[in-house]
Amino acid sequence: MTSDVSSFRAHHPSRVRRSVLTVPAINDRALEKLISLDCDAVIFDLEDSVAENRKGDARTNLLNFLRDRDLGHRERIIRINAADTPFYREDMELVIEAAPDAVLIPKVEEPVAVQNVADMLGESDATEGLRIWAMIETPRGVLNAAAIASSGRTSDSRLDAFVVGLNDLRKATGIPAAPGRTYLVPYLMQVVLAARAYGLDVIDSVSNDFRDMDAFSEECAQGRAMGFDGKMLIHPAQVEPANHHFGPSEAAITEARLVAAAFADPAHAGFNVINIDGRMIERLHAEEAARLLDKVATIAARKDKP
Ligand SMILES: CC(C)(COP(=O)(O)OP(=O)(O)OC[C@H]1O[C@@H](n2cnc3c(N)ncnc32)[C@H](O)[C@@H]1OP(=O)(O)O)[C@@H](O)C(=O)NCCC(=O)NCCSC(=O)C[C@H](O)C(=O)O
Numbered sequence: 001m002t003s004d005v006s007s008f009r010a011h012h013p014s015r016v017r018r019s020v021l022t023v024p025a026i027n028d029r030a031l032e033k034l035i036s037l038d039c040d041a042v043i044f045d046l047e048d049s050v051a052e053n054r055k056g057d058a059r060t061n062l063l064n065f066l067r068d069r070d071l072g073h074r075e076r077i078i079r080i081n082a083a084d085t086p087f088y089r090e091d092m093e094l095v096i097e098a099a100p101d102a103v104l105i106p107k108v109e110e111p112v113a114v115q116n117v118a119d120m121l122g123e124s125d126a127t128e129g130l131r132i133w134a135m136i137e138t139p140r141g142v143l144n145a146a147a148i149a150s151s152g153r154t155s156d157s158r159l160d161a162f163v164v165g166l167n168d169l170r171k172a173t174g175i176p177a178a179p180g181r182t183y184l185v186p187y188l189m190q191v192v193l194a195a196r197a198y199g200l201d202v203i204d205s206v207s208n209d210f211r212d213m214d215a216f217s218e219e220c221a222q223g224r225a226m227g228f229d230g231k232m233l234i235h236p237a238q239v240e241p242a243n244h245h246f247g248p249s250e251a252a253i254t255e256a257r258l259v260a261a262a263f264a265d266p267a268h269a270g271f272n273v274i275n276i277d278g279r280m281i282e283r284l285h286a287e288e289a290a291r292l293l294d295k296v297a298t299i300a301a302r303k304d305k306p
Pocket residue numbers: 021022023024027029030031033034045048049137164165166167168169205206233234235236
């Protein structure tokens with residue numbers, strides 16, 4: 001029997017989303033810089049990084065940029081302003097016109113926020129394949145993360161990923177920024193679990209200090225250990241460490257090849273459990289290995305391109 005999650009996955013193939021760099025849509029210099037950066041995805045921000053009196057300029061700027069520039073393998077995501085702001089409708093009009101890979105909704109607290117955006121995208125050819133990402137960054141967003149994620153479990157849903165926003169969550173909870181994110185970890189894990197329960201990708205929050213690379217590396221390692229697929233980034237210096245920490249390690253690649261080869265061996269046909277060097281390996285490990293090797297192939301294919 002096919003579960004909701006595996007049928008969802010069949011419609012939303014796995015992506016490489018180690019490094020998700022955000023850029024203020026108003027910042028020409030940073031937009032130009034993008035072309036030279038090895039990030040997996042770019043969030044063009046129309047929300048918090050753009051002043052209220054510059055929202056219109058930012059939209060025009062972004063539309064021109066997306067028309068003129070080919071971002072190659074990088075996924076293009078536009079972060080809009082929330083529905084309760086005066087900017088939402090025009091942001092959505094831009095999304096429909098620019099047709100990026102995804103739209104990111106900030107401060108999602110209820111499934112209806114996702115549904116409303118899906119309704120506005122409609123079923124036109126221009127927006128076919130356009131996905132929805134949701135920021136979980138308020139206490140109600142965290143509490144309702146499972147309900148929000150479950151609203152995207154059908155194969156025709158556009159919901160594809162959660163992104164955690166700790167700046168907003170810290171502001172709302174009063175939990176100060178601190179190494180190790182001790183008191184935020186339960187909330188982060190709740191979001192990861194909700195995303196995984198319904199087959200969504202999940203991206204860890206930004207780290208504001210882009211000079212302290214040791215602290216950043218530790219936070220990437222922690223995010224990876226918690227199960228995140230990648231990290232939202234604010235600065236070019238964060239791209240390479242995020243790719244490193246969220247990418248498959250050499251040890252993981254070696255292990256995946258070993259597992260894949262063992263299950264491909266005709267001698268193991270008809271076995272769901274085998275012994276590799278004194279460890280029990282199940283078919284589920286072969287599925288995990290195939291997924292990892294898929295990502296390795298995707299990353300390698302990019303390197304081959306000029
Ligand atoms: C934080 C910054 C304002 C710092 O910018 P700057 O002062 O220009 O830094 P540098 O001089 O070190 O920059 C060196 C070069 O790199 C380019 N640059 C900088 N940032 C980016 C970027 N994000 N993407 C691409 N290129 C970038 C500079 O232009 C310099 O280029 P050059 O001179 O040609 O060599 C800035 O980093 C910045 O604006 N970052 C992104 C801010 C942002 O998008 N904020 C909103 C998202 S954060 C969020 O969502 C939080 C969440 O909602 C939550 O609640 O937690």
